[in-house]
Amino acid sequence: MLLAAAFALSPLAAATVIDIDAEDAAAPWSQDDGRGAANEIVREAFARGGVAIRMHTVPYARCKAEMLAGSVAGCIAVGANEALGAGTRLPRTPLYRVRTVLVSREHAAVSGCNASDWPADTRVGRVHAYEYAPRFEQAMATTRIATTDLNSEAQGLRMLAAGRVDAIALQLDALKTLDYVQRQAAAQAPLQVACDFGPLDSHIGFSMRHAEGARALAAFEQGYAAMLADGSAERILESWRERLMLTTPPRR
Numbered sequence: 001m002l003l004a005a006a007f008a009l010s011p012l013a014a015a016t017v018i019d020i021d022a023e024d025a026a027a028p029w030s031q032d033d034g035r036g037a038a039n040e041i042v043r044e045a046f047a048r049g050g051v052a053i054r055m056h057t058v059p060y061a062r063c064k065a066e067m068l069a070g071s072v073a074g075c076i077a078v079g080a081n082e083a084l085g086a087g088t089r090l091p092r093t094p095l096y097r098v099r100t101v102l103v104s105r106e107h108a109a110v111s112g113c114n115a116s117d118w119p120a121d122t123r124v125g126r127v128h129a130y131e132y133a134p135r136f137e138q139a140m141a142t143t144r145i146a147t148t149d150l151n152s153e154a155q156g157l158r159m160l161a162a163g164r165v166d167a168i169a170l171q172l173d174a175l176k177t178l179d180y181v182q183r184q185a186a187a188q189a190p191l192q193v194a195c196d197f198g199p200l201d202s203h204i205g206f207s208m209r210h211a212e213g214a215r216a217l218a219a220f221e222q223g224y225a226a227m228l229a230d231g232s233a234e235r236i237l238e239s240w241r242e243r244l245m246l247t248t249p250p251r252r
Helices: 002-008 037-048 060-069 134-141 153-161 178-185 213-230 232-246
Strands: 018-023 053-058 074-079 096-105 123-127 146-150 167-172 191-207
Touching: 018 037, 018 060, 018 213, 037 053, 037 074, 037 191, 037 213, 037 232, 053 060, 060 074, 060 191, 074 213, 096 134, 096 153, 123 153, 134 191, 146 153, 153 167, 153 178, 167 178, 167 191, 178 191, 191 213, 213 232
Parallel strands: 018 053, 018 074, 123 146, 123 167
Antiparallel strands: 074 191, 096 167, 096 191
């Protein structure tokens, strides 16, 4: 009884559980079942920082909106973009780095990075509320190219294969490859990389409007720094690389 009473009064037991959103369609980084390389790293980082979290798997648009509104302390994973505003803070070190890659059907007229050279009726798919590399955002803002909002990259690949869009923007990296997302979408139409618009760092974003946002950021940075220093973050990534070699991506 004395031990139980002591635990009930301990800081860990009394600490507030912090709510964190994670995207449901960013496999293998963040999956709809709550697993994923980024989710795993975030959970361990918070555990090392001594903070209890409750992770919610939601569409990215909701993840971002709830972070911006301060109804959750953080969102996995947010692209480094000044448009997020002063109410959002990003850790010093990203979880991973993607490249914004525009893909089109093989031999399509959409090719190259100069959007002015694409056909005037080009339709480009992009995931609703996603941040993209600055060069892509600039290309879309300075031309009259039509964009189509997507619920997910997998949906966009199926639309591309069916001819409903002419190109889509994908966020790719060494773990989440074009082959991976095509297999995930079950859309194996021959594609070409029309343009690599460059890198974008992906972070867990923290809301400074949330009462626990600043504490969550500090705890995460403390834990993540320790994981980077002792190699445990890299070991999580390596375990996911090995897993992806042996498994089929979850269908979206």
